[in-house]
Amino acid sequence: MNQTLAQVPTVIILSGLSGAGKSSALNVLEDLGYF
Structure with missing residues (x-):
């Protein structure tokens, strides 16, 4: 499992x-784009 930081939900x-x-x-x- 090699995920980058951009793929991890915040x-x-x-x-x-x-x-x-x-x-x-x-x-x-x-x-800021959060929904």
Whole structure:
């Protein structure tokens, strides 16, 4: 199994309290191409 870094999926877990900016962070990640 010889995978390059580009082939390995990236998982980002975004958590936090209400009002901590999760929506803003999610919008930035979406703008960067994460879905």
